[in-house]
Amino acid sequence: MEELKSELRRLAEEEAKRIIEEADEESRRILAQAEDEAKKATERRRQETGRKLAEKERVELASARIEARRRISNVKSKYLNQVFIEAENRLKEIANKKTSTYQKAMVNYVADAVKSLEGNTFMIQIRRQDQPIADRILELAEKSLSKSGKNVTLKISPTQMNSLGGVIVHTEDMRQYYVNTFESRLAKTRSENLGKIMETLLKS
């Protein structure tokens, strides 16, 4: 009987030990799983923050590059505008002094305009200030055109033009006209020679 009692106690203690060991193992498994989930949560957050940062970087650096281009472009624009402002001032001076360069240019302007138009008689609009040199310009232009085989009659238009310099040439019926003023030539120079002007400005 004593042996049986002892065996009962031993079995009970053994079972109790097994139950505690299993619980201990289960507890460890639960905690290990929780730690794993916690690590995964941290990793998910890290990746999410990384994605947010990448997007922020993309936006901020794109904005910085735009700002950088704007700063460089502002400097180039400043000088480009300065070139045209100063060129305009010099042309005004040339026109107002009616230099030989201006008169030669006027002759060429008239001849170029006439060559682009059809007809034999053309009206030339000039500035009021250019009236004193008008006859001489027309005479030289007619001669120049004649040399190139185009015999035309040029007349000073009663309408005077308001311009920095140059001419507007039109046919008598005013159906065709050619604007060859400093303003039009400056605009054309700007659009056609922008690359060359920038190249000159940025030459090392």
Added chain:
Amino acid sequence: MSTIRDLIDEEKRARLIISEAEDRARKMIDDARRKADELIRNSEADESVAIEQMARGESEIAKKREAILRESDEEAKKIDYLCKRNLEEAIDFVVSCVLGEGHEHGGA
């Protein structure tokens, strides 16, 4: 001499030992589950790692942004110097284009 009664008492003690072990085991597992829940909750609520990562990342972005702008400012200074130096030549070129001195004529 042990009696049957003693044996029954011993069996009761044995059952009690097992029952106590089962109670302790349940408590151990409950504790573990509570700790696990707390661990996961804390981890999800913990913003400090993300805040630190964000601060570090933003500082890097700011440095890159400054580098881009610094580089463009240096480039702008170089352009300013060149443009200043070549301004006269560019003006002469435009004037000569307008006057038609050896360049393509304008007009419209």
